[in-house]
Amino acid sequence: MNPPAAIILAAGKSTRMKSELPKVLHPILGRPMIEYVLDAARSANCQKLVVIVGHKAEEVKAALTHHSDVEFALQAEQNGTGHAVMMCADHLANHNGPVLVLAGDTPLLKGASLARLLKTQKENQAACVVGTAITKANAGLGRIVRDAEGQFLRIVEQKDATPEEAAIEEINTGCFAFDGQQLFHALEQVKPDNSQAEYYLTDCAEILLKEGQPVFASSVFDIQEAKGVNTQDQLAEIAEIIQSAATE
Secondary structure (H helix, E strand, C coil), X not given: CCCCEXXXXXXXXXXXXXXXXXXXXXEECCEEHHHHHHHHHHHCCCCEEEEEEECEHHHHHHHHCCXXXXXXXXXXXXXXXXXXXXXXXXCCCCCXXXXXXXXCCCCCCCHHHHHHHHHHHHHCCCCEEEEEEECCCCCCCCEEEECCCCCEEEEECHHHCCHHHHCCCEEEEXXXXXXXXXXXXXXXXXXXXXXXXXXXXXXXXXHHHHCCCCEEEECCCCHHHHCCCCCHHHHHHHHHHHHHHHHC
């Protein structure tokens, strides 16, 4: 069994940042925001880090080449999160162990929370664990639907949610722990049959569940950790949070 690996999604282009700089390179206290995600993964004992690059790929790679434990996978066309992770298949072909999938624009992630996610995956020998958080401010976020016994059923995006599902306060943070082999097995079956014609990573959980594989949703994150950076205002807000934590 290999130590955990982590895939960090960093290929997207963010028009809402209104900047030529790739989103994940925007600095927080003098460091690119993606470095905080790498730190969190390392502190959860991830030994192999694969950063998926796309938009301004060479710029992102140049900023991170001094990290000796980081490898890069290229997503030349942005066809969704599932497609992005497919680009890592060669890097993790021989990986027999857990794989975290994280977003490069979530610099408030804590290593302790990622370690709890990995612990849930290991203890349950799960094919997939969806990292969740509880929040009343759930607008725009994927809801976690469970059965009457509290077992995970699926992730429902807001645009597809019934009124009952829209009221659910447990949300998908976008952080996952997979069994590495099961992840790529599921990705082979993901279809782009949605309004965006994209391959969604979130479909993997339901695919594995339908195959009878153990799939869990675990509320190991506080909602603050799940905050992504999409605007300059959000960047400033998160910088303030990190600054406050550093001075406590």
